[in-house]
Amino acid sequence: EVQLVESGGGLVQPGGSLRLSCAASGFTFSNFAMHWVRQAPGRGLEYVSVISSNGDNTYYANSVKGRFTISRDNSKNTLYLQMGSLRGDDTAVYYCARGRTTPAWGQGTLVTVSS
Amino acid sequence: DVVMTQPPLSLPVTLGQPASISCRSSQSLVHSDANTYLNWIQQRPGQSPRRLIYKVSNRDSGVPDRFSGSGSGTNFTLKISRVESEDVGVYYCVQGSHWPITFGQGTRLEIK
Numbered sequence: 511e512v513q514l515v516e517s518g519g520g521l522v523q524p525g526g527s528l529r530l531s532c533a534a535s536g537f538t539f540s541n542f543a544m545h546w547v548r549q550a551p552g553r554g555l556e557y558v559s560v561i562s563s564n565g566d567n568t569y570y571a572n573s574v575k576g577r578f579t580i581s582r583d584n585s586k587n588t589l590y591l592q593m594g595s596l597r598g599d600d601t602a603v604y605y606c607a608r609g610r611t612t613p614a615w616g617q618g619t620l621v622t623v624s625s
Numbered sequence: 626d627v628v629m630t631q632p633p634l635s636l637p638v639t640l641g642q643p644a645s646i647s648c649r650s651s652q653s654l655v656h657s658d659a660n661t662y663l664n665w666i667q668q669r670p671g672q673s674p675r676r677l678i679y680k681v682s683n684r685d686s687g688v689p690d691r692f693s694g695s696g697s698g699t700n701f702t703l704k705i706s707r708v709e710s711e712d713v714g715v716y717y718c719v720q721g722s723h724w725p726i727t728f729g730q731g732t733r734l735e736i737k
Contacts, residue, residue, distance in 0.1 A: 545726055555666070555674065555717055555728045557626075569725050605674070610662040610721030613685075615674040 512536040512614040514606050519619030526596050530619055532589040532606030540564070540584040542609040546591045548602035549618070558604070559591065574600075596623045627651050627720055631729030637737040644705040646732045648718035653698050655722065662721035665694055665703045668731075669714040677716075678703065710736060 518530040532544070546558040559570045559580040568580050579592040589606050603618035628651040638644045654661045665678040676685050678694035681701060691706040705712055713736060718729040 543724075547726075547728075554715075554731045555668075555719070557725045557727060560725050571725070607726070610656075610660075610726070611664055611676075611679045612666070612719060612721065612726065613676055613679065615666075615676070617673050 512608065514608065514614050514616040516604060516606055516616045516619040519604065519621045521622045521624065522596055523625050524597060524623055526623070527592070527594045528596065528621060530591040530593065530604055530621070532591075532616070534587045534589065534606075534608070536614075537608070539582075539587040544582060544589045544609075545607045545612075546580060546589075547605045547607050548600075548621075549605070550599070550602040553602075555605075556602075561589070593621070596621075598623050626725060627654075627723050627727050629718055629720060629727050629729040631716075631718060631732050633732060634730060635733045635735065637735050638705075638708045639737045640710065641707050644708050644712075644734060646703045646716050646718075646734075648696075648701045648703070648729050650699045650701075650720055652723070654701075654720050655698065660722075661697065663694075663696065663701050664719050664721065665692075666717040666719055666728075667712075667714055668717070669711075672714075674717070705734075708734070708736070 513535045515533045545560045561568045561580045577595045581590045601623050605618045630649045666674045668674045677688050682694045693704050715731040715733050717731045
């Protein structure tokens with residue numbers, strides 16, 4: 511069974527940094543591209559970033575480009591999102607998702623940017 | 626990026642009646658591998674998203690057979706044959722054929 515468990519969220523001040531993690535199990539992690547998706551309070555699902563299966567290619571939403579960095583460690587079956595220069599509109603639940611068919615969704619991790 | 630459009634944003638339905646949610650993409654979702662990566666996601670109030678349908682019409686394990694997906698190219702539909710109270714929530718289409726994956730705005734299904 512595909513499982514994704516996000517962690518690392520919390521309360522951070524504007525301008526601060528945070529690193530999110532996504533632990534994957536139940537599939538061969540190194541075979542799949544992985545995404546970060548977020549959902550602001552009361553809003554819909556929004557793509558944040560994607561990384562190719564071997565980590566060579568990354569893409570970012572314009573709203574986070576230059577501030578966030580996606581990475582992965584295939585030996586640890588873990589996806590990361592390094593978030594910097596955080597702003598209030600980054601407040602959201604952050605989910606990781608797999609590949610083209612997004613079969614499983616974890617519980618997400620809440621990031622709150624506030625002073 | 627591929628734009629996904631989901632009218633309507635809100636769908637009031639009477640219990641036991643059918644419901645239909647549409648989804649349009651700004652470009653064809655047929656991938657070079659011949660698959661069409663259009664999935665449907667359900668998000669019940671206060672819960673994480675859950676996939677219901679993948680690659681247009683394949684129902685996930687445990688999803689009731691009252692849910693069905695259809696469509697091709699740029700037009701897709703999620704149908705619920707008889708709405709039950711547990712179906713209340715927001716439904717999103719999401720395409721995985723083109724990077725980045727993109728989501729529809731969501732259709733909120735509510736009981737009339």
